[in-house]
Structures are given as structure tokens and as C-alpha cells.
Amino acid sequence: MRLLPGFLDGDAQRALLARIRALLAEAPLYSPVMPRSGKPLSVRMSNCGPLGWLSEIGGYRYSGTHPLTGAPWPAIPAPVLDLWSRATGVAYPPEACLINYYGPDARLGLHRDEDEDAKGAPILSISLGDTALFRMGGPTRKSPTRSVHLTSGDCVVLEGPSRDWFHGVDRILPGTSRLLPEGGRFNLTLRRVTQP
Numbered sequence: 111m112r113l114l115p116g117f118l119d120g121d122a123q124r125a126l127l128a129r130i131r132a133l134l135a136e137a138p139l140y141s142p143v144m145p146r147s148g149k150p151l152s153v154r155m156s157n158c159g160p161l162g163w164l165s166e167i168g169g170y171r172y173s174g175t176h177p178l179t180g181a182p183w184p185a186i187p188a189p190v191l192d193l194w195s196r197a198t199g200v201a202y203p204p205e206a207c208l209i210n211y212y213g214p215d216a217r218l219g220l221h222r223d224e225d226e227d228a229k230g231a232p233i234l235s236i237s238l239g240d241t242a243l244f245r246m247g248g249p250t251r252k253s254p255t256r257s258v259h260l261t262s263g264d265c266v267v268l269e270g271p272s273r274d275w276f277h278g279v280d281r282i283l284p285g286t287s288r289l290l291p292e293g294g295r296f297n298l299t300l301r302r303v304t305q306p
């Protein structure tokens with residue numbers, strides 16, 4: 111993985127947060143459920159972009175519309191597309207921007223991002239708000255892992271071999287950022303879905 115510490119300065123973080131709030135007014139956060147068990151995830155989600163990533167009782171899939179409102183996802187804001195170009199260096203745009211919100215007790219189990227056809231495209235993640243303890247593993251679930259703190263304004267690019275490696279969020283460190291008055295953490299995950 112490539113870690114870009116402090117890729118967004120304070121002003122950029124506040125501007126991006128305002129864009130996220132506006133998106134969420136249109137495409138509200140909801141609680142997705144796990145495939146099969148139907149158990150709710152602790153992370154709340156929404157999306158922007160032509161395609162949004164969904165976790166449903168039937169499995170994971172990409173959809174052009176919000177599962178509760180039925181409306182098309184709002185567009186990815188231009189400043190976010192600009193971050194994608196600067197951080198990844200690729201010429202094609204992302205198609206999916208997953209918006210994750212972590213409250214103080216939310217976590218995200220070890221997983222791979224593997225629902226995209228664009229296997230060779232990088233993935234960009236942008237963190238805002240409270241610090242996350244992010245765990246990066248390797249090609250198998252049993253591969254050794256290393257943990258890093260992701261603080262507000264940090265970006266991570268998964269590219270090359272790490273694109274397909276296991277990773278997750280063990281926990282959020284409450285009270286570590288003052289960006290969100292309500293506390294917690296937003297993470298944007300930008301992906302190319304179809305072959306560019």
C-alpha cells in the first residue's frame with residue numbers, strides 16, 4: 111500500500127466534509143446487512159458516482175441507485191475526482207465512491223475489495239475525522255499483518271499486488287479529531303468498477 115499522510119490539509123478536509131454532508135442529504139447513510147446472515151454492519155454507508163457498492167442479504171453488488179430512496183447516486187464531486195487523479199496518477203476516472211461512516215464502536219472486518227472487473231485499477235481511500243486503526247495484511251487471510259493509524263486527511267492507495275490484499279479497520283479512536291462535531295470517522299473509497 112502507499113500511504114499519503116496529510117494529503118488533505120485542514121481547509122481541504124473542511125471543504126470535503128461540507129461536500130459529503132450535501133451528498134448525504136440527497137443519498138442518506140443507511141445500515142447495510144451482511145450477506146446470508148442479514149446481520150447489520152456496524153459501519154453505515156452511502157455512495158456517490160455512477161455505481162454504488164451494496165452489501166445485501168443476497169451478496170455484494172454494484173448498483174446505480176440508492177437501496178432505500180431508489181434514486182440514482184449523486185455525482186462524485188469534482189474536487190474528489192481531482193484527488194483521485196493526483197493520488198493515483200491514472201488517466202481514467204473512478205466509477206464508485208463508497209462513503210463509510212464509523213461511530214465510536216464501528217469496525218470493518220478483514221476483507222478484500224474483489225467485486226470490481228477493473229482488477230488492475232488502483233483504489234484510493236480518504237479518511238476524515240477520528241483516527242482509525244487500519245490493518246494491512248497480504249494475499250491470504252493468514253498472511254502477516256501490520257497496523258497503521260489513519261488520521262484525518264490521510265489517503266491510502268492500494269495498487270499493484272496490494273490492490274488484492276486483505277485489510278480492515280480494527281477500531282476508531284474516539285476524540286482524536288475535532289473535524290466532525292458529532293465524532294466518528296468518514297472514509298471515502300474510490301474504485302474503478304468496469305474495465306477502463
Ligand code: MD6
Pocket residue numbers: 210218223233234235242244266267268277278279297299
Ligand atoms: C476504511 N478502507 O479505511 C476502509 N479498501 O475505512 C478500505 O476498506 C479500503 O482503505 C480498499 C482500499 C483502501 C482502503
Ligand code: FE
Pocket residue numbers: 221222223277299
Ligand atoms: Fe476495502
